[in-house]
Amino acid sequence: MTVTERPGAGHTAGVTHLRDDDLSRLDAWWRAANYLTVGQIYLMANPLLREPLRPEHIKPRLLGHWGTSPGLNMLWAHLNRTITNRDLNAIFICGPGHGGPAIVANTWLEGTYSELYPSVDRSEFGMGRLFRQFSFPGGIPSHVAAEVPGSIHEGGELGYSLMHAYGAALDNPGLLVACVIGDGEAETGPLACSWLANTFLNPVSDGAVLPILHLNGYKIANPTVLARIPEADLMSMLHGYGYHPILVSGSDPVRVHHELAYALDLALDEIAAIQSHARQGSDGQRPRWPMIVLRTPKGWTGPKVVDGVPVEGTFRAHQVPLSGVRDNPAHLAELEQWMRSYRPEELFDATGAPMGFLAPLAPRGSRRMSANPHTNGGLLLRDLVLPDIRGYAVDVPQPGVPQAEATRVLGVWLRDVIRSNPDRFRLFGPDEVNSNRLGAVFEVTDREFDARIFDGDDHLAPTGRVIEVLSEHLCQGLLEGYLLTGRHGLLTSYEAFIHVVDSMVNQHAKWLKVTRGIEWRRPVASLTYLLSSHVWRQDHNGFSHQDPGFIDHMVNKKAEITRIYLPPDTNTLLSTMDHCLRSRNYVNVVVAGKQPQPSWLNMTDAALHCRRGLGIWAWAGNDAGGVPDVVMACAGDVPTLETMAAVDLLQRYLPTLRVRVVNVVDLMRLQPETEHPHGLPDPQFDAIFTVDRPVVFAYHGYPSLIHRLTYKRRNHHNMHVRGYKEEGTTTTPFDMVMLNDLDRFRLVIDVIDRVPGLGVTAAGLRQYMTDARQRARDHTRAYGQDAPDITDWTWPGRA
Amino acid sequence: MTVTERPGAGHTAGVTHLRDDDLSRLDAWWRAANYLTVGQIYLMANPLLREPLRPEHIKPRLLGHWGTSPGLNMLWAHLNRTITNRDLNAIFICGPGHGGPAIVANTWLEGTYSELYPSVDRSEFGMGRLFRQFSFPGGIPSHVAAEVPGSIHEGGELGYSLMHAYGAALDNPGLLVACVIGDGEAETGPLACSWLANTFLNPVSDGAVLPILHLNGYKIANPTVLARIPEADLMSMLHGYGYHPILVSGSDPVRVHHELAYALDLALDEIAAIQSHARQGSDGQRPRWPMIVLRTPKGWTGPKVVDGVPVEGTFRAHQVPLSGVRDNPAHLAELEQWMRSYRPEELFDATGAPMGFLAPLAPRGSRRMSANPHTNGGLLLRDLVLPDIRGYAVDVPQPGVPQAEATRVLGVWLRDVIRSNPDRFRLFGPDEVNSNRLGAVFEVTDREFDARIFDGDDHLAPTGRVIEVLSEHLCQGLLEGYLLTGRHGLLTSYEAFIHVVDSMVNQHAKWLKVTRGIEWRRPVASLTYLLSSHVWRQDHNGFSHQDPGFIDHMVNKKAEITRIYLPPDTNTLLSTMDHCLRSRNYVNVVVAGKQPQPSWLNMTDAALHCRRGLGIWAWAGNDAGGVPDVVMACAGDVPTLETMAAVDLLQRYLPTLRVRVVNVVDLMRLQPETEHPHGLPDPQFDAIFTVDRPVVFAYHGYPSLIHRLTYKRRNHHNMHVRGYKEEGTTTTPFDMVMLNDLDRFRLVIDVIDRVPGLGVTAAGLRQYMTDARQRARDHTRAYGQDAPDITDWTWPGRA
Ligand SMILES: Cc1ncc(C[n+]2csc(CCOP(=O)(O)OP(=O)(O)O)c2C)c(N)n1
Ligand SMILES: Cc1ncc(C[n+]2csc(CCOP(=O)(O)OP(=O)(O)O)c2C)c(N)n1
Ligand SMILES: [Mg+2]
Numbered sequence A, B: 001m002t003v004t005e006r007p008g009a010g011h012t013a014g015v016t017h018l019r020d021d022d023l024s025r026l027d028a029w030w031r032a033a034n035y036l037t038v039g040q041i042y043l044m045a046n047p048l049l050r051e052p053l054r055p056e057h058i059k060p061r062l063l064g065h066w067g068t069s070p071g072l073n074m075l076w077a078h079l080n081r082t083i084t085n086r087d088l089n090a091i092f093i094c095g096p097g098h099g100g101p102a103i104v105a106n107t108w109l110e111g112t113y114s115e116l117y118p119s120v121d122r123s124e125f126g127m128g129r130l131f132r133q134f135s136f137p138g139g140i141p142s143h144v145a146a147e148v149p150g151s152i153h154e155g156g157e158l159g160y161s162l163m164h165a166y167g168a169a170l171d172n173p174g175l176l177v178a179c180v181i182g183d184g185e186a187e188t189g190p191l192a193c194s195w196l197a198n199t200f201l202n203p204v205s206d207g208a209v210l211p212i213l214h215l216n217g218y219k220i221a222n223p224t225v226l227a228r229i230p231e232a233d234l235m236s237m238l239h240g241y242g243y244h245p246i247l248v249s250g251s252d253p254v255r256v257h258h259e260l261a262y263a264l265d266l267a268l269d270e271i272a273a274i275q276s277h278a279r280q281g282s283d284g285q286r287p288r289w290p291m292i293v294l295r296t297p298k299g300w301t302g303p304k305v306v307d308g309v310p311v312e313g314t315f316r317a318h319q320v321p322l323s324g325v326r327d328n329p330a331h332l333a334e335l336e337q338w339m340r341s342y343r344p345e346e347l348f349d350a351t352g353a354p355m356g357f358l359a360p361l362a363p364r365g366s367r368r369m370s371a372n373p374h375t376n377g378g379l380l381l382r383d384l385v386l387p388d389i390r391g392y393a394v395d396v397p398q399p400g401v402p403q404a405e406a407t408r409v410l411g412v413w414l415r416d417v418i419r420s421n422p423d424r425f426r427l428f429g430p431d432e433v434n435s436n437r438l439g440a441v442f443e444v445t446d447r448e449f450d451a452r453i454f455d456g457d458d459h460l461a462p463t464g465r466v467i468e469v470l471s472e473h474l475c476q477g478l479l480e481g482y483l484l485t486g487r488h489g490l491l492t493s494y495e496a497f498i499h500v501v502d503s504m505v506n507q508h509a510k511w512l513k514v515t516r517g518i519e520w521r522r523p524v525a526s527l528t529y530l531l532s533s534h535v536w537r538q539d540h541n542g543f544s545h546q547d548p549g550f551i552d553h554m555v556n557k558k559a560e561i562t563r564i565y566l567p568p569d570t571n572t573l574l575s576t577m578d579h580c581l582r583s584r585n586y587v588n589v590v591v592a593g594k595q596p597q598p599s600w601l602n603m604t605d606a607a608l609h610c611r612r613g614l615g616i617w618a619w620a621g622n623d624a625g626g627v628p629d630v631v632m633a634c635a636g637d638v639p640t641l642e643t644m645a646a647v648d649l650l651q652r653y654l655p656t657l658r659v660r661v662v663n664v665v666d667l668m669r670l671q672p673e674t675e676h677p678h679g680l681p682d683p684q685f686d687a688i689f690t691v692d693r694p695v696v697f698a699y700h701g702y703p704s705l706i707h708r709l710t711y712k713r714r715n716h717h718n719m720h721v722r723g724y725k726e727e728g729t730t731t732t733p734f735d736m737v738m739l740n741d742l743d744r745f746r747l748v749i750d751v752i753d754r755v756p757g758l759g760v761t762a763a764g765l766r767q768y769m770t771d772a773r774q775r776a777r778d779h780t781r782a783y784g785q786d787a788p789d790i791t792d793w794t795w796p797g798r799a
């Protein structure tokens, strides 16, 4: 046994002398999994090669990724060995999710696949189905999608494996998360920023992550960067990130078996040592977590040369190495030879089942990585204990009073959510928890941070329920991993920058959509965003910070997944958040400001309003029992404020005008019920918004969204929507709404312009409103702030 | 002078003994810039402190970021020293773009600001304006936005500085790009993946990037991770990324001046050595580029303690350290003392201009970083030489013939674009250039890769016009940097995963929008996306790879910025791309498939069709000279194919039905002209789409977008849109369109259901179509591919 230590940097694995039976079992498992992988990619009949391969055994469309698979199979086999030896509680995250057939193969070998999909049993017949269904119409996807047992990570869009792994490990002190990272994947931004997630992992209260960088050298058509920089640099980089990288490198299977067994044992020993040291009350030193660098050929054991061109160990092994199998007899023969090289007759018995001698390698029951309940988080999910929101409500003696900071009040409730759920709720954010005024949470918890902490740091500690890292990607990925393993959480971010994770939430929404159709997948807690510091209140940071488009992005997702809430005040925010944290399998987007705002509804009314999702504020309008001349609709806190101020002006200057005020909290209510489960039936919509009166709709985001949601409604042609039209800069809050024609004066003008008959009679008021806008603007230019008549306006409380 | 080498890792800067006059000039510049920074944040009058500060001199809203500014100011001063000493051609990229007032201060000191904004001259009066305008309504933004001379990087959304820097350096062998990276920013994914961009920088043909990691220890409310891991780890990490990190650390200004001068000299010597070595025909060794780690206190030289709480050197220095200045006399006094600590009387003369002795530190003319033409790329922009597309066209003897792979043909044209523009056009992609069938470009160029290259690598070389890295972020960031410095390029990506850069393109679009209002900014080349492997042809990869929502995302941007094209075939793709590469200041999104597709238009017709943006295909319909019974509209290659096949069915089975076929290339034509410059005037729209006939619209993406674009049109209630409704998996291409009800049979059913009178008479055909769908599906389940009558269908060519 040789061990090469590289001082200050990496560590080359030595060689464990595996016992012969261990070695042969590991190798047999590996060959079996490789065989099953190739079978899935190519065959639709003759799974055990009982007869010579003929073109009609071959699928007409060859879809799948071979290149990554042999490495994945080798890792799965070896992890099984250590799980069995050490009775580990482990899960597997497959960064190169395109290696779907490999993971499916292992889950079938372990029996889990057949338990969940009985028709794909461990028989020749089942193997035939297994092969045929893969990437086949009506069959299963090509990736490690939700259909695959043991998966919480599809791996289709590359980059999120390591953050999912860390998220899964949080608050699971007994869990080991093995995470394979493609060397191509490692070039992505999200993956690159994940290395330092070890800063947020506590060796006492959290589990362990074992990153395995799969340095097979290539991505699709190019070598990978990490495979081509000097190996010493790579080791130095990983060391710098706080890891102890253990390098296993080679192309001779036997040698790699020995080295990998050694490396895994070493890594697991180190993890055990770190954990027991820390758990015995250590010195709090930042641990140096082990990791593995596995440098093996891409497409290992596959065809070496095809049509005279090298394939094994090159990028050409990425997908389907032999592509002409159906028409080209030479390719067909090579495929047969390749498959037979795994010696299937030694691996599967006459019935097609895996040979009995393989069984001891597979862990039992839920110790199997394919059956670990952490990968079907809903199984482990326990409801949150949620404090009664009524205890946190703002007392609203009359509409508009008092001014309150919605998120600050929410923070107090969240503090108690955290207190009541110390093991299953976390708050994530890119360093904006305090600035979003949720600081009350720090009365009961800290920010988890496992690097150096200084005196004077603000609520920073080795453990804590809050994770703040300046990466929306990492926040999202950690939360996803946390939720998918059966816990709860909340992500708070600036509204504009949540677009950073557009593509990530796409994938999460797709995952949720698919799981709804998979019977054995149990519902998980929803992914909830609190977007504060929203478009209207980034006046100090300017245009780059002003973007309400995330709502639009989410509306394209499947209706059964997406929920969007725009609570107009503090009590409605409390009620909304209470609802969101109870929900399952959704993505909830909650947009709410942090600035002082009038409180419109007492808690009882707020709860009813949120239950309805939208409603007429009778106390604000003057159309009681009659038909209004105009409907003033609003969604969002700032638009609600401007609408109320406009209604005040209207009632003062046009007292005979009958105004109806409608506030929308749940945006999806606007859609027809055919489009969204929350959609309001047409008769109700028509009753509220009328079928023939002008509707002046003040909306938080891009106006087109309201049109999009309502274009099928009868009164749609009467809807006049104001919202953000991409006009922004550093200025005052009221200047911002004026720049986008969402201000109270403009809303009054809209009413005058839309209500038949007002044009001439209210021309004077219109002119006065125009002047009021100019005056308000001039005031900002002269004094640098909004005029007092704007900022001091309060709802007169006629009601 | 002491130099501490850390073997194998970092390097602690030694001390250059700056000459006294150099030191005092550097320090004076620094103090002047700091003074001007504080002035911008706080003052609206009394800029030179000629009288004691009074509350009315203070802005009512204190908006700005002090913490990062002293470090930026110090760096700018020292870079000026080296620029002047070495006659460097350098630009400055400010990662922490919230340090806007610091950069503005330096540009004012250099005179550039006043040259571009004459009313803000270098006088007391001008200084007053400079202070007042900052973050003031009607004034300038708080960030290093487009308004700031010398900026190509707003820095509002953090993470993109280093990729912009590398993009700027490409093909600019004489340029030095100094890039300050916030230590918070360094936690983001995009920044983390940028370190390795040095793999794509050639020391001969590209310029140099000098990364400066600004380790001020904090982000908003938290310490940064990189500041709290062991320093040796940080050095090891940066070393592993291929850099030689030079550490400058301290809080004593004089010492830091000496050390920083030393460090910059050392770094620039190393850069010079790398370049001259390489340019004299070196060994092709991967260079170890120098970089600087600057560890200085956040909010350095600001208030040490405020209200008993430490501020300098803590996160509390991030924004406005003294917040109560207007109301709290103690704060006011502290502010005055702070400002006077810079000794303004030594820095500005009686007129308010910078003292003459500062002048030698500022480089002259366009050597000033604030006036370097590379930061106003339009100044340097030269048109591309574009080969005549007619030479590349597919010959189309009759509509539908031949089948062609649009991107493959485009690749040939791009090859010649590259050949004709060897110094100013680049192609970027996340390893999909070949898979998107643009491989012809490799006949004339390679993939630039400055790490190890092996025999058998495919067109990999130390220089080349193609950059492939598995990071959509990095591709986007490099291209942005390249475009903003006056060059041209193209990004090709899978359609689904371009969402990865949603937030980045937001910021680029905002930048472009703002520059349109800045007279001195010259137009730059458009950012063009070629999205191939689109939603309909990711059938082999499955659901995670299926998402057409990027178009929707872009439609929210300002209309004058966004262009969206869906060319239906090869010749229209050529014409579209030719147009895009000539355009300026846009973001062009081109979606086009790579699979064999019928060619509908010869080059002449294709060019006319693209010029119009949409048109009636008279040869495909049978409504000549009359009013159609139905309009079959389509946008996108797959929808066009399905529409044409549906029209074929209609003409075969309902020959008396008058069908009009309309194809849309330029999606923005659908909007009213009031909404978008490309919008079709209502009379034209009404003429083409009729005002009263059903329109069955087959669209590439989410159907709601077509409704959104057309809801103001008279015939909108008659529009029936089919498109992607988020139903996907691994299956056949035709099964994909069936899953989403976009298939030819469903379109025929839609016609039957919509055209008055057909319901009863065509009931038999309707039933036949339903059966045809079922048959098509059954075929896929049985054979794993689409039925021949589907795949072999061709347009009958009745015309
Ligand atoms: C974000 C993203 N961009 C592009 C792709 C397209 N893609 C699929 S596989 C692959 C190469 C993956 O290489 P690597 O991570 O090394 O995996 P392996 O070599 O193990 O197959 C790419 C670029 C993707 N899946 N995700
Ligand atoms: C993507 C993104 N997320 C969040 C923010 C909010 N934000 C503004 S400044 C800042 C801290 C920046 O810290 P650092 O990069 O260290 O800059 P410095 O310390 O020099 O101010 C944060 C989180 C942002 N601007 N961009
Ligand atoms: Mg790889």
Ligand SMILES: [Mg+2]
Pocket (backbone or CB within 6 Å): B182, B183, B184, B214, B215, B216, B217, B218, B219, B224, B298
């Ligand atoms: Mg910092």
